[in-house]
Amino acid sequence: MADIVIDNLVKVYPGSTERANDSISMHIADGEFMVLLGPSGCGKTTLLRQIAGLELPTSGGIAVGGRDITYLPVHQRNLSMVFQSYAVFPHRRVRHNIAFGLKMRKLPQAEIDQKVAWAADLLQLGPYLDRFPAQLSGGQRQRVAVARAIVVDADVLLMDEPLSNLDALLRLSFRSELKRIVGQLGTTTVYVTHDQSEALSLGDSVAVMRAGKISQLGGPLEIYNHPADTFVGGFIGSPPMNFLDGTLTPGGISIAGHLVDAPPGAPGQGAVRIGIRAESLVVHPDPAAGRVPAEVLVVEPLGAATLLTAQVGQSQVKVQVPAESTVTAGQAIHLELPPRAVRLFDPETGLTWTLS
Missing domain, CATH: 3.40.50.300 (P-loop containing nucleotide triphosphate hydrolases)
Structure with a gap:
């Protein structure tokens, strides 16, 4: 041994x-x-x-x-x-x-x-x-x-x-x-x-x-x-995980004034930091319940995929989309955050919250 x-x-x-x-x-x-x-x-x-x-x-x-x-x-x-x-x-x-x-x-x-x-x-x-x-x-x-x-x-x-x-x-x-x-x-x-x-x-x-x-x-x-x-x-990750500040409410998570679904077992109410990977964000052209509006700032073709930098409220996020995507800089998009891809962190300590 x-x-x-x-x-x-x-x-x-x-x-x-x-x-x-x-x-x-x-x-x-x-x-x-x-x-x-x-x-x-x-x-x-x-x-x-x-x-x-x-x-x-x-x-x-x-x-x-x-x-x-x-x-x-x-x-x-x-x-x-x-x-x-x-x-x-x-x-x-x-x-x-x-x-x-x-x-x-x-x-x-x-x-x-x-x-x-x-x-x-x-x-x-x-x-x-x-x-x-x-x-x-x-x-x-x-x-x-x-x-x-x-x-x-x-x-x-x-x-x-x-x-x-x-x-x-x-x-x-x-x-x-x-x-x-x-x-x-x-x-x-x-x-x-x-x-x-x-x-x-x-x-x-x-x-x-x-x-x-x-x-x-x-x-x-x-x-x-x-x-x-x-x-x-x-x-860890290239690009690294996105982080957004939000508020846990009985109806979900409020991000930049828009309500999205919370992951199963999300605890309590109050301030929270949301983490989500670029490849987990889903881009939609139209608004709908559970989507957060964003503006595309930069489009980076990477061959196998395209990486977007988008403005969400006061924060910027990285979004990975298929290579054939036709999204352009300056375009308004709407982001879906699948609940099971969302990670919740304590905004003060940075430690992850264990979900039930």
């Missing part, structure tokens, strides 16, 4: 009073792909580096497979890591880069050759084994870094934004390749990224972090569809 248990982990850097990690606890199951997601400075890389042993916690504990590794040196943790930079040796050929960790462990040469051939085949590096890194593309160099990490039979694979230095198309193709590779290996993986598309597509579970804490931990679809607060809703 190579599960990871993080117990009440706190990290405070010397000379600082702020907690880079603040009482973080989580359990990462054996073979699980866990993504740490959040904006710059939220503490995700700090947490990864403590698992790796590159930094030590101020308090709390870390165990892998039931073994306490909190204060063990790096070489005793049996972990492997892929960094944001390619971190390959420029003076070594690809085969020697991949074999580096195996040689450090003093494995027999025959076993090293067998493992290098296996990793090269898995990552489609066979034709490049005798090349130097300077003769490879950025994506190929990153595959070399991944190959070097997976050949050592580590308990846990750690990845710190490994795709961020690749261009958009290469990042997309390598992302699916990485998911295939990690799926075949079945290795417990902790992956750091600020890219929510990467997090949703790669992770079995996603931990959304903010200011050193975990705002929400769950499956990708759970976090996308049921954000725990307005921060998570506004961070």
